[in-house]
Amino acid sequence: MIVRLNGIGYDSNSYLIIDKLSILVDPGTSSNFENLRQEISKYTSKIDYIINTHCHYDHTGSDYLFEEAYNAPVIIGSKDLPHLKNADNVTVSRLFGVDMIPPKNILVINEVEEQLKEANIEYIETPGHTEGGLSLVYKDNLITGDTLFAYGVGRHDLPTGNIAELRDSINSLERVAYSKKIVNILPGHGETGDMSAFANATMFI
Numbered sequence: 208m209i210v211r212l213n214g215i216g217y218d219s220n221s222y223l224i225i226d227k228l229s230i231l232v233d234p235g236t237s238s239n240f241e242n243l244r245q246e247i248s249k250y251t252s253k254i255d256y257i258i259n260t261h262c263h264y265d266h267t268g269s270d271y272l273f274e275e276a277y278n279a280p281v282i283i284g285s286k287d288l289p290h291l292k293n294a295d296n297v298t299v300s301r302l303f304g305v306d307m308i309p310p311k312n313i314l315v316i317n318e319v320e321e322q323l324k325e326a327n328i329e330y331i332e333t334p335g336h337t338e339g340g341l342s343l344v345y346k347d348n349l350i351t352g353d354t355l356f357a358y359g360v361g362r363h364d365l366p367t368g369n370i371a372e373l374r375d376s377i378n379s380l381e382r383v384a385y386s387k388k389i390v391n392i393l394p395g396h397g398e399t400g401d402m403s404a405f406a407n408a409t410m411f412i
């Protein structure tokens with residue numbers, strides 16, 4: 208099953224996938240840690256992996272706290288890994304006025320691809336919002352991070368963002384969404400969308 212845990216304030220939405228593995232996607236900032244942990248405890252006492260759709264602080268700020276609380280490694284796309292590891296300017300933590308604490312144990316998603324497949328999770332590399340952006344397929348759900356929202360698309364003007372890549376990523380997501388018969392678009396911010404998100408996106412790119 209998949210559970211949507213709403214972001215508070217500027218925090219990203221978080222998603223909890225409970226299958227052969229328990230996966231927390233985009234835990235958000237540290238200000239939401241206690242609250243999110245309580246929510247998670249209603250569904251599971253273990254988290255195997257924390258997956259970040261990309262390195263931005265509003266999605267990854269509490270990685271280090273959840274890493275410690277659940278003894279779970281953090282997973283991210285290969286090109287966003289060095290930015291998260293070094294908490295550099297690509298994480299945009301300065302936009303939020305904080306010094307970011309990075310998690311300690313970070314893996315590139317292709318290292319655990321087979322394990323994720325056994326838990327019905329596949330990933331798609333979707334650069335454009337950041338260079339290492341990821342989207343995730345779980346059954347008829349597509350987790351899109353800040354690549355695609357219900358009624359818009361992510362910014363492409365932040366460090367390593369690129370509008371041409373964003374457009375290509377949304378086009379490849381659309382192809383995947385049709386072939387996997389996706390019903391729900393689960394974005395990093397705002398409400399859950401459906402396949403109309405792709406038509407809406409054409410107004411912005």
Ligand SMILES: [Zn+2]
Binds near residue numbers: 336353
């Ligand atoms: Zn972002």
